[in-house]
Amino acid sequence: MSVVNISIGQLVASNAGRDQTNIYLVVGTLQNKYLLLADGRERKLSNPKQKNIRHVKVFKSIAQVVADKIQSGMKITDEEIRQAIKVLYKPDNL
Amino acid sequence: MIILKSEREINYLRDAGRIVAETHIEVTKAVKPGVTTLELDRIAEEYIKGRGAIPSFKGYHGFSGNICSSVNEEVVHGIPGLRMLKTGDNVSIDIGAVINGYNGDAAITVPVGEIDAEVQKLLDVTEESLYKGIEQAIIGNRLSDISHAVQSHVEQYGFGVVRDYVGHGIGRSMHEDPQIPNYGSPGRGPRLKAGMTLAIEPMINLGTHEVKTLDDGWTVVTLDGKRSAHFEHSIAITDGKPEILTKL
Numbered sequence: 001m002s003v004v005n006i007s008i009g010q011l012v013a014s015n016a017g018r019d020q021t022n023i024y025l026v027v028g029t030l031q032n033k034y035l036l037l038a039d040g041r042e043r044k045l046s047n048p049k050q051k052n053i054r055h056v057k058v059f060k061s062i063a064q065v066v067a068d069k070i071q072s073g074m075k076i077t078d079e080e081i082r083q084a085i086k087v088l089y090k091p092d093n094l
Numbered sequence: 095m096i097i098l099k100s101e102r103e104i105n106y107l108r109d110a111g112r113i114v115a116e117t118h119i120e121v122t123k124a125v126k127p128g129v130t131t132l133e134l135d136r137i138a139e140e141y142i143k144g145r146g147a148i149p150s151f152k153g154y155h156g157f158s159g160n161i162c163s164s165v166n167e168e169v170v171h172g173i174p175g176l177r178m179l180k181t182g183d184n185v186s187i188d189i190g191a192v193i194n195g196y197n198g199d200a201a202i203t204v205p206v207g208e209i210d211a212e213v214q215k216l217l218d219v220t221e222e223s224l225y226k227g228i229e230q231a232i233i234g235n236r237l238s239d240i241s242h243a244v245q246s247h248v249e250q251y252g253f254g255v256v257r258d259y260v261g262h263g264i265g266r267s268m269h270e271d272p273q274i275p276n277y278g279s280p281g282r283g284p285r286l287k288a289g290m291t292l293a294i295e296p297m298i299n300l301g302t303h304e305v306k307t308l309d310d311g312w313t314v315v316t317l318d319g320k321r322s323a324h325f326e327h328s329i330a331i332t333d334g335k336p337e338i339l340t341k342l
Binding site for chain 1: 095151155190257260262269295307324
């Protein structure tokens with residue numbers, strides 16, 4: 001069974017809906033159609049945003065530390081999500 | 095994080111792979127005009143359970159089938175149902191089984207009766223591209239050498255390589271790192287090491303590479319409605335040639 005070509009920890013931007021232009025990290029997938037997104041601010045890990053894969057723009061950057069932690073079942077914090085987005089998201093070189 | 099497997103773990107993966115391969119033979123035997131994909135699903139379920147394993151797709155993120163059965167323009171993740179196969183169809187059967195905690199995962203696309211020469215060519219090229227990819231799974235190569243081998247073989251025939259879905263590592267989980275795209279330039283990504291176990295799975299379309307997901311949340315179809323094929327093996331990278339785990 002194949003997997004969606006988006007990794008946990010990948011940086012995405014919403015391009016549809018009321019949260020348009022918001023930047024998130026992928027923290028999970030639902031079936032193979034929806035992503036679970038968090039930014040550590042308005043969307044915390046406790047209540048990730050569920051969003052159709054088609055409604056996001058996918059960036060190449062992946063927060064590897066966050067991805068490894070999620071995949072190995074370790075706890076991550078909203079602070080780590082905020083930090084990772086801060087490091088990865090540089091509007092001028094995307 | 096890519097998990098390297100010990101010889102003992104690879105032995106478990108061989109067991110799982112063998113069950114998947116045997117199930118494929120059973121299911122393929124049953125593919126003929128008039129059979130529904132749900133019947134194929136039942137055959138697979140019975141066989142896998144009879145061998146003491148568990149079908150790994152059932153319940154995966156809520157997937158309701160024991161296998162994925164994708165007919166004609168369906169690329170992957172088709173849900174078994176009452177759709178009846180007819181002469182000229184091609185059906186992709188994707189099977190996963192877990193035994194002793196280790197997974198096997200493989201897929202083939204089977205023609206139903208006589209099919210168009212064009213579609214047969216698509217099936218042949220897709221299967222060849224899988225083996226081209228596997229050939230590159232040797233120590234010292236990089237991950238994208240596999241991807242590049244698949245893409246370059248397929249595109250010389252003008253077929254489309256699906257981008258939105260990719261292969262994956264396999265082991266105690268059905269889906270592990272790394273992701274294995276079927277396209278890309280060579281010489282990129284992690285270096286391949288002995289003990290890596292991968293599921294390589296080219297999904298190839300007759301027309302455009304673009305796909306969409308149907309409202310059931312699972313079934314992926316080609317955007318232009320043209321046929322698609324899917325072949326997959328789980329392999330282990332060894333000191334010599336790659337070992338195909340899901341082949342008898």
